[in-house]
Amino acid sequence: MDDLSPGAGAAVNGFRTGIAALGVGAAALVSLYFAHRTYELGKSAQFTDRFSKAVEMLSANEEPTMALGGIYALERVMKDSPYDRSAVIEVLAAHIRRRSSFGGLSANASPSYTERNICRAEDVAAALTVLARREFRGDDPQVDLSRCDLRRFSFSRGANFRNTDFSESHLGNCYLPEANFSGSYFRGTLLTWARVEGADLSDCAFPEADMTAINLAGAKLDGSNLMAANGLRQGAIDQVRSAKGAVWPDGVPQDEDK
Numbered sequence: 001m002d003d004l005s006p007g008a009g010a011a012v013n014g015f016r017t018g019i020a021a022l023g024v025g026a027a028a029l030v031s032l033y034f035a036h037r038t039y040e041l042g043k044s045a046q047f048t049d050r051f052s053k054a055v056e057m058l059s060a061n062e063e064p065t066m067a068l069g070g071i072y073a074l075e076r077v078m079k080d081s082p083y084d085r086s087a088v089i090e091v092l093a094a095h096i097r098r099r100s101s102f103g104g105l106s107a108n109a110s111p112s113y114t115e116r117n118i119c120r121a122e123d124v125a126a127a128l129t130v131l132a133r134r135e136f137r138g139d140d141p142q143v144d145l146s147r148c149d150l151r152r153f154s155f156s157r158g159a160n161f162r163n164t165d166f167s168e169s170h171l172g173n174c175y176l177p178e179a180n181f182s183g184s185y186f187r188g189t190l191l192t193w194a195r196v197e198g199a200d201l202s203d204c205a206f207p208e209a210d211m212t213a214i215n216l217a218g219a220k221l222d223g224s225n226l227m228a229a230n231g232l233r234q235g236a237i238d239q240v241r242s243a244k245g246a247v248w249p250d251g252v253p254q255d256e257d258k
Contacts, residue, residue, distance in 0.1 A: 051077050051084050058095055058123075067123040071095075075130045086141045089134075092127045093144050099124045102149035102170050125153070132159035136180070145169060151190075155179065157198075192231070198241075211236070221246045 054077060057070030071092065078088040099121050131143060132155055146167040154175040162180050167187040171194050178198040186209040195215040202222040212231030217239040225247045226232060232249055 048084075051081075051087070055091060058091070064122060068126055071123060071126045071130060075134075078130075078134065085137070086139075089131065089141055089143060092131055096124055096127050096131075096145060097148055100148045100150060102147050102168070128153065129155075132161060132179075134160060136160050136162050150174060216240050 050073065054070045054073035057066045057073065060066040060070070074088045074092060078085050128150070140163065143161070143164040145161075146165050146169060148166075148169045151170045151172040152174065153171075155177075157178045159176055159179040161176075161184060163183040164181065165185045166189045167185060168189065170190045172190050172192040174194045174196075176194070176196050176199060178200075179196060180200045181196075181204055182200050182202045184201075184204050186204060186206045188207070189209045191214050192210055192212045193214070194211075196219055197215055198218040199216075200220045201216075201224055202220050204221075204224045206224070206226045206229040209229050210231050211226075211229050212233075214232070214236055216236045218241045219239075221240055221243040223245045224243070227247045227249055229249055237243075237248070
């Protein structure tokens with residue numbers, strides 16, 4: 001090394017300095033990675049804790065205000081944590097099913113029966129509202145609202161009920177203007193006197209659904225299967241905005257212009 005020229009010595013020193021800088025940079029990157037990993041793990045644990053506490057609050061049926069707090073806490077988790085989003089949707093739907101269970105109409109009741117024995121729990125309304133106002137994502141799970149007594153509920157315009165199973169539920173006299181029901185399933189659903197003006201009902205199926213006196217003004221029914229629907233009248237169909245590829249009940253003419 002003593003025989004190195006000044007230029008060569010400077011190059012060697014520069015090389016050593018570069019190696020040292022690379023080492024410091026690598027160490028900094030490793031530290032940054034572990035710091036980020038620790039932060040992510042801590043955030044995940046925080047979301048898990050928030051989710052658990054919200055579910056615990058939701059289960060406090062004897063304390064309605066706690067249940068409401070749990071619902072809105074779950075909504076915040078759903079927005080903040082993509083990982084927990086599906087679980088939150090499923091928990092809220094399960095809560096609605098449990099708190100608004102519909103066992104069907106009694107033998108002497110008509111499908112238009114709407115005035116007595118209607119559950120109007122605030123927590124059910126809140127959970128429905130949270131689901132209805134969420135932004136839809138393609139990886140959201142199907143929302144199971146089957147066998148629910150949801151008659152006479154009223155929602156603001158544009159409620160999101162895409163890909164929802166309403167099998168054997170009661171939606172009689174509901175007000176759902178411009179709601180999005182695309183891809184939903186209505187097997188045996190009571191839709192008597194329901195108002196779904198301007199709603200998107202495309203790619204839905206209505207086997208054995210009761211659609212007596214339903215208001216479909218301006219609704220979209222593209223690709224929907226209504227072959228086995230009951231109570232659907234020509235007057236309601238004439239008000240539909242679009243029904244390309246829809247399958248109608250026997251005896252109901254199809255309008256190719258729609």
